[in-house]
Amino acid sequence: MMATQPxxxxxxxxxxxxxxxxxxxxxxxxxxxxxxxxxxxxxAVDRVSFGIEAGEVLGLVGESGCGKSTLGRVIAGIxxxxxxxxxxxxxxxxxxxRTPLKRTTRIQxxxxxxxxxxxPRVRIGETISEGPLAHxxxxxxxxxxxxxxxxxxxxxxxxxxxxxxxxxxxxxxxRVAIARAxxxxxxxxxxxxxxxxxxxxxxxxxxxxxLKLRRELGLTMLFISHDLGVVRHLCDRVAIMYxxxxxxxxxxxxxxxxxxxxxxxxxxxxxxxxxxxxxxxVTFKPIQGExxxxxxxxxxxxxxxxxxxxxxxxxxxxxxxxxxPDAVTGHAVACHFPLADEA
Amino acid sequence: xxPVLLDVSGLTTRFATRAGSLNAxxxxxxxxAEGEIVGLVGESGSGKSVTxxxxxxxxxPPGRIVSGSVKLNxxxxxxLSHAELRSMRGREIAxxxxxxxxxxxPVLTIETQMRLAIAxxxxxxxxxxxxxxxEVLGAxxxxxxxxxxxxxxxxxxxxxxxRVAIAIAxxxxPKLIICxxxxxxxxxxxxxxxxxxxKSxxxxxxxxxxxISHDLATVSSVASRILVMYAGRLIEAGPMAQVLRQPHHxxxxxxxxxxxxxxxxxxxxxxxxxxxxxxxxxxxxxxFQPRCGFADAQCATMPALSAGAGRRVRCHHPLxxxxxP
Numbered sequence: 054m055m056a057t058q059p060x061x062x063x064x065x066x067x068x069x070x071x072x073x074x075x076x077x078x079x080x081x082x083x084x085x086x087x088x089x090x091x092x093x094x095x096x097a098v099d100r101v102s103f104g105i106e107a108g109e110v111l112g113l114v115g116e117s118g119c120g121k122s123t124l125g126r127v128i129a130g131i132x133x134x135x136x137x138x139x140x141x142x143x144x145x146x147x148x149x150x151r152t153p154l155k156r157t158t159r160i161q162x163x164x165x166x167x168x169x170x171x172x173p174r175v176r177i178g179e180t181i182s183e184g185p186l187a188h189x190x191x192x193x194x195x196x197x198x199x200x201x202x203x204x205x206x207x208x209x210x211x212x213x214x215x216x217x218x219x220x221x222x223x224x225x226x227x228r229v230a231i232a233r234a235x236x237x238x239x240x241x242x243x244x245x246x247x248x249x250x251x252x253x254x255x256x257x258x259x260x261x262x263x264l265k266l267r268r269e270l271g272l273t274m275l276f277i278s279h280d281l282g283v284v285r286h287l288c289d290r291v292a293i294m295y296x297x298x299x300x301x302x303x304x305x306x307x308x309x310x311x312x313x314x315x316x317x318x319x320x321x322x323x324x325x326x327x328x329x330x331x332x333x334x335v336t337f338k339p340i341q342g343e344x345x346x347x348x349x350x351x352x353x354x355x356x357x358x359x360x361x362x363x364x365x366x367x368x369x370x371x372x373x374x375x376x377x378p379d380a381v382t383g384h385a386v387a388c389h390f391p392l393a394d395e396a
Numbered sequence: 397x398x399p400v401l402l403d404v405s406g407l408t409t410r411f412a413t414r415a416g417s418l419n420a421x422x423x424x425x426x427x428x429a430e431g432e433i434v435g436l437v438g439e440s441g442s443g444k445s446v447t448x449x450x451x452x453x454x455x456x457p458p459g460r461i462v463s464g465s466v467k468l469n470x471x472x473x474x475x476l477s478h479a480e481l482r483s484m485r486g487r488e489i490a491x492x493x494x495x496x497x498x499x500x501x502p503v504l505t506i507e508t509q510m511r512l513a514i515a516x517x518x519x520x521x522x523x524x525x526x527x528x529x530x531e532v533l534g535a536x537x538x539x540x541x542x543x544x545x546x547x548x549x550x551x552x553x554x555x556x557x558x559r560v561a562i563a564i565a566x567x568x569x570p571k572l573i574i575c576x577x578x579x580x581x582x583x584x585x586x587x588x589x590x591x592x593x594x595k596s597x598x599x600x601x602x603x604x605x606x607x608i609s610h611d612l613a614t615v616s617s618v619a620s621r622i623l624v625m626y627a628g629r630l631i632e633a634g635p636m637a638q639v640l641r642q643p644h645h646x647x648x649x650x651x652x653x654x655x656x657x658x659x660x661x662x663x664x665x666x667x668x669x670x671x672x673x674x675x676x677x678x679x680x681x682x683x684f685q686p687r688c689g690f691a692d693a694q695c696a697t698m699p700a701l702s703a704g705a706g707r708r709v710r711c712h713h714p715l716x717x718x719x720x721p
Contacts, residue, residue: 116583116584116585117583222671224671225671252439252440252610252672253439253610253611253612253651253654253655254439254650254651254654254667254668255439255671256654257653257654257655257656257665257666257667257668258667258668258669260656260665261664261665261667264662264663264664265664279583279584280656281584282655282656282657283656285656285657285661286656286657286659286661286662286665287656287661287662305661306661319585320584320585322588323584323585323587323588324584324588324613325587325588325591325611325613325614325616325617326613326616326617327612327613327616327640327652327655327657328613328616328617328636328637328640329616329637329640329641338588339585339588339589339592340585340588340589343553343555343556343586344553344583344585
């Protein structure tokens, strides 16, 4: 890397992740004897590259099965990538599956379901202090004050430390999960659908909490969500994923105002909007068809079967994410026939 | 205005729990006209689903309807026997649930399940029954219905399964379909497809619908009238666009302000402080009072739902000429 180029805090370079179920002994023997054995490999993430600047919030958007959660987990070091490399400040998060798991405190994760991500038998205070104690971020003597500090930061009373998860509502539990992640003083926070399971009024409270924490701590975040409204509200930049690939990436304002990829356009058109006009006629322009299976993604551009602009070339040749995907202000699109800016 | 199809009045459904008895639905009154789509909105625990179940008589002990009436075309449904309810369900009122993988039987083919639904109400010959199934599946947008009808639920995607569930609800041409969060579990692109199809089906067949959802935007795109529930009670009702443009209840306004998109990106949303109270331990008077910025001494008494066919609100201090930006 050239010295003049500002380093991204998070670098994702051509990361792919495939899941192949273990082949049974019988199948292995059958394969040895020459019979064709079907391997069902899921191509969850396919050569994805992008960077996140320090202090930036990148939204990762897509429908179920597009690989957004898997990508988040690869970046957080939960899954090793099949190919490529994810690094934080130049340090690889995790190599291939054979190198031992590198324990890092530089990245933390907040999960979707706070009912599943908190241990029901452990008091909140212990849940929050366990990691920092293990990594020597705080001494046992200071642990209580430390927990109080983070509980306050997420808007919970200090007494919460002595309670168990079941004594909290969903929104409060999500606050605990955020406090637990922040107490590790990570450089990067990966949030996987952190507000998806919450009621609208509670969701607004947690969104405001993220906004506050961002202002106060300068958090760098990868914010994974299927909810375009939430992403638009919280994120500086947005990456749209479809079937394992990033099809468009750019500043949030630009993506929402002038999407260039037909899929992004269609996704935006699919979101129900609040109808407040007297006789406003609601028309969706739904995307035709369904998401193809990641077990056998279509050749060429993955979106071509559902795309109104598809031509012969789209069926055979996968478009690259052209443009300047790494530039902060860059708006890059993986499409042979992108929409013009006036769309 | 079309004649009234469903008339719910003073409906109260109580559940006896170990911690005490609670009214999941309390004193709920509303009507649905023929062919009308009404949106029923609220957060978890507001009683919106229990209202739907109560209309269908699907309340099992420890729950029961303690008072009120549900009239369909003038016929009282509360207090009907199991057999009478069974013959009504599916034929006159059908329901579509949130999770299609939980409502379809995994070991029966789609055809078998659909034929059972027809056989429950009507004696139709083999060929005629099959033809009706295929026709309805086609109407809800399942391609190649004649072949797909022999498949099992697991061979369908989530969106297709929900279409099958909708098809089953339509089979006996009910006058009213209660849809309980039918698109919540689906991806946005599939949700848009189903919303579009449901709307055009309802218009074509003249079916009335109660669309239960927590998502204001979804409801606003299908329904013409909105009912807002909070802690078991109806707190606001009226024509959709009017209520959304100018909510009278502070809770409705708070709910609208909570939507991302109501504030410029990056700015704090107008949030409602606190959480919904437990139904076992409701505050005195208006249930929203502890979270309300307009609450005063008067709010310690329960406000009545204002009467009238147009806009109704249950609040001592309804918001006047204020508009959500």
